[in-house]
Amino acid sequence: MSPQPTKRTRGKDDGDTTRPRRAGAPRGKGAESAEEEQSRNRKALATRILVWAGISILIGLVISPPTVLRLRQYEVGDIAVGNIKAPRDLAVEDHLSTSQRRAEAMERVLPIFDYDEDAARSVANQVAAWFGAVRQNNRRIWELEDQIEALKKERNSGSRVAELREKLAEAREAAKESPPTATQFLNKEIEDSTAKALASVRYGTEVEDRIVRAVEQILRPGVIGSSADFPVGDAAEITVRRIPSNSENVEHELGRFVDLETARAQAGDVVKEWLADSPYPKDTALRKALTQLVRKLLRPNLAKNIQATDARRELAASQVKPVYLNLKAGEIFVREGERINSEDVIILSALSKEEKHTQRWLSFALVSVLAGLLIGMLYFFARQHLHYFNAGINDLQFYAIVLALQLLSVRLATDPWQWSGFVAFGAMLMRVVLPADISLFHALIASIAAGLLVQAGPLYVLYSMVGSMLVIWMVSQYQHRLVVIRTGMVLGAINVIFYWTDLYVNHDLLIPSDWQQLVILFGLGVGGAFAVSQVSYFAERLFNYTSALRLMELNDTSHPLVKEVFFKTPGTYQHSLVIGTIAEAAAKAIGADALLVRVAAMYHDIGKTKMPQYFIENMVDSGKASPHKKLSPNMSAIIISSHVKDGIEMAHEAGLPQRVIDMIPQHHGTKLMKYFWEKAKAEQTEDMPPLNEDDFRYPGPKPQSKEGGIMLLADAIEAAVRTLPDFTEARIRGAVQKLVNDAFADGQLDECDLTLKDLNEIAKAFSKTLAAFHHGRIKYPEPAEKQRKKQENADSRPKDAEQPEGGQPAAEEARSENLKRLGN
Incomplete structure (x- = not known):
């Protein structure tokens, strides 16, 4: 039971909640004037x-605190006119010495260079993807060319060669539709001569392997974008951080690193070296093409990480402890007639600054x-x-x-x-x-x-x-x-x-x-x-x-009000327990105050103890006529709604918290007592004064919070589900959906902040909890005599009192507003 912040009703003094009155009813003589x-x-x-x-x-x-202390202002070289002592223990930072030490610590931090271990692998993947796409696109062309060359050596193959040449032309046209280009895979353009040279060797895997190995060989030592990023001097050092392995080492020999221009200049020799043991060692055009391609593929894999260097230098500076000038309370740090030095000025400045700011x-x-x-x-x-x-x-x-x-x-x-x-x-x-x-x-x-x-x-x-x-x-x-x-x-x-x-x-x-x-x-x-x-x-x-x-103290069945409900209105007591359980489940489902609704459920109907016999759940003698039978619909409505006013009075007398008291009127809102309203309309004659629907509504107010809305829905749904002929999950879910829809269409939820999503979660929680309450049981047959008496009692029993507390009316008007089916 996790309490959540609850929206509290604002009263006239932004804290008290005024007593509710019937919607539309005029104020009494004791009401406050506008003034x-x-x-x-x-x-x-x-x-x-x-x-x-x-x-x-x-x-x-x-x-x-606004107390004023005055300190004489001194500068370096002034003569002290009196002894100056520390008013309390002081530890004044010597900012100049501290700054010098921190600057030295920052200088000792080597610049950090990130070495990209994946640079060569990335180039290899790009080249492999490009070469593979070209080979796939031209495979059919190369197959036909090989077949034509083979047929040329045979006799009487002219017609077959002509046929293959036609297919070759078609294959070349098809390949031109979406040819894979270097720009697609390398984000670089290559010269026509390079493309022609690669095509002459059909973008072979051996050439691909030589290109990749040449790039790896050049990049392995480390290539920087510009030599201007490197420190100079014989004693220069850097920290090399390998990415992504994140290992580090300090490099003393910076000469092994080259810039990008130098690396590109090395490409020709490296390519020549790798082609020496290939099938094309003396193919000058190919070597030139591969050299141009390798130069384009090269990129820096060693770069200075300015942010990491600065962060490490800042860390080194922060780890330098400040230099303090320490004084004890009452210690004289300048005597009369002495010359003021720089340390004295630092201490006096700190005291003066403290005076100015505090x-x-x-x-x-x-x-x-x-x-x-x-x-x-x-x-x-x-x-x-x-x-x-x-x-x-x-x-x-x-x-x-x-x-x-x-x-x-x-x-x-x-x-x-x-x-x-x-x-x-x-x-x-x-x-x-x-x-x-x-x-x-x-x-x-x-x-x-x-x-x-x-x-x-x-x-x-x-x-x-x-x-x-x-x-x-x-x-x-x-x-x-x-x-x-x-x-x-x-x-x-x-x-x-x-x-x-x-x-x-x-x-x-x-x-x-x-x-x-x-x-x-x-x-x-x-x-x-x-x-x-x-x-x-x-x-x-x-x-x-x-x-x-x-709330935990009130969540106790030994509370006098709860005891009174138990002994005077046992049906209402059981009704309250069920409401507390299903309302708590719904509150948890939407993140509302579950403890508040559970406690409020125990006290929401305490007013029924004043006249318990007028409420159906408390009529233990099923054969006794309903007292509403002898009353007019108007009087029945007044009696039924009076339990709200009585409950508020009892709650105030018992000292219940205002948040709990608020739930007593809000759990009915301004709902219409349909049964008595329909009965009054049925008994209405032409010579009677017109009926006022407000006379058959609860006094309100409507729910003002999520918890109030949950209480209103739980009260109506629990009473309605009890009237179902059988308690299947489908019937329970249907009843829950209908009651939630009715409350929404009647505007009872207009003043609380329940969303449609909340209503859907509430309906699901209600259906699940009520289904658990009313699980199926074996139905044992009753003796025939007992069944006959039970049927006679049911036929003679008045129905007047069954509807006021949430039962379903016999007839209901069609709604102009509707919700989708909730809780599915």
């Missing part, structure tokens, strides 16, 4: 602005304004573009309190890893009581603000954001109370791993104090999670939140 509503909206807006400003100022106060009113104002802009932009972006984002005043106030406590904890923390944990704990607390979208919004702001506060590097800010997202994801998979503690243990383990990794990267050895720090970091994870589980209890009640913890 009162505008006044409430203005107050809500003012409160939201105040909370936003308060959060911004809070961040400014913590990050950049301890001035201007800095405080700037940080506050920037924080306000950042929060405001993220907030309004989320409101406009994130469908589920609905942070009301209540959420913003809770957010401000959590952020204040986080930043205070960060301020008191003595180690960056500790403050990263505090940020994650705040995200965990936010996720326990609020949806994931608001929690992620908080995690982003808190990570940035905390990073600025302690002036930590990007690694720590990134770690705090990753840790926050991890705990948000893990808590979102909430299935039992131990998940929060388990999340804390995982966070503690990650703290240890990252801290250990940081030590390893910095080549630091573990000392006893490090082991103590590892234990502290793990303990912070577990202890913080335990604290979150306790604090969340008070946060839920103080801010009226509905967390997964709260």
Whole structure:
């Protein structure tokens, strides 16, 4: 049962849900006037602005407190007018010395050249493909030419030769239609003389082999595009990285590498060498043609990798530890009357820079304004573009309190890893009581603000954001109370791993104090999670939140309201259990809040305990006449719909969460009570006032969320399936499809964000779960006397009460809107 962010209905104060009223019904005397509503909206807006400003100022106060310190400005050679001592422990980086050491480290990195091991193989494949295509295209021509030459030596073969020559002409014409060219296979054009020379040897495999071997021989040492890329000097060296094997070696003898022009100049001698043991050692035209071809096939296979070289040099520079000038708190580093040197200027400059950026009113104002802009932009972006984002005043106030406590904890923390944990704990607390979208919004702001506060590097800010997202994801998979503690243990383990990794990267050895720090970091994870589980209890009640913890508490059959339903309305109790099961399956199928719908199903019909005898599932005496028999259709409709109002009142009295209470009116929406509507129309006479369809509809509102839509469909479908004559999979699927189609056509799903894809998945989940409920059983024959009595009771039993809770009406009007068949 994984809770997902749920779209909450916005009330007038962006947090409270108003009591529903019958659709189309006028407001009562106690209803708010337009002026009162505008006044409430203005107050809500003012409160939201105040909370936003308060959060911004809070961040400014913590990050950049507006206290002013003045430091005298000195330059090299000035005389100190008094002793100057360090206000606290200082480690000021000597940027000049650090830069010099890093430049030296970068110079020691050799340039990297990539050697393409596949260059010769690629050329060989291209040549093989070209030669093979030419041989295939000309095979018939060459066969006919050979046959003609053979026949010429025989007597009386003139007619046969003429016939073969005609075929030869046809074959040559056919070959000209799509001749394979060098451009197709080599992306290069060759001279006619080269093509003629290759044709004279019929593009033979021996010639192909000599071409490939010549190219391989020239490329093997390494050919560069231009010698300008190479370092010069007797002591010059390069790093050769072979691709794709990725092996490396340092080359000291750079003379063995040649540029492309030199390589092409070598082609003639290499080709002559390879043709020496071939069938064509003295074919000058062929040697010239092959030399031209090999020159065209040559390409550089050794190239300088500037990006890899720069990256390796940057890595070498980054591994050089900065040079620091270390001072202890209270240490006098310049005495009165002494001349200021360059090191003194570096220290004074660092102190002055710190003053300018962290301890001035201007800095405080700037940080506050920037924080306000950042929060405001993220907030309004989320409101406009994130469908589920609905942070009301209540959420913003809770957010401000959590952020204040986080930043205070960060301020008191003595180690960056500790403050990263505090940020994650705040995200965990936010996720326990609020949806994931608001929690992620908080995690982003808190990570940035905390990073600025302690002036930590990007690694720590990134770690705090990753840790926050991890705990948000893990808590979102909430299935039992131990998940929060388990999340804390995982966070503690990650703290240890990252801290250990940081030590390893910095080549630091573990000392006893490090082991103590590892234990502290793990303990912070577990202890913080335990604290979150306790604090969340008070946060839920103080801010009226509905967390997964709260829903798990309500998912208990020993709850007084559930007990009351069980004893007073046993049929409704069974109906609620079935709805909870099928609604939970549907919610999981579309990624909605499965735990919420399961809990809401247990309480959605608690209002029926007020008048249980008017609902068919609670009429245990099947022979007793329905109380609706004596009532007018209007009165029956009022009684049936009153269980919604009664349920809301009971839920408020019992202190149920608002998200659960919202499901009580939304699970019926504004659906028409068809049975009583049809009955009223049948009893209507000319002297009666006209009927109003709204009088036979539930008060609403329509479902406002995916969970509400699932509840509405589950309630109707469960009641309808119970009336089926038999429970075959086809009948169940047909009933599910029809009820989903009816709800869609009636507009009951217009105000929730269920898509057609969602409806299809919901229908499949309903059909599968209900089929499992109503699996087939052996039907045992009943005694004849019992069957006769049962038939008499069925004939005399009034049908009035069977339809109000989701049964199928006797007659139904054709729909103007329709859906495709769902759940197949």
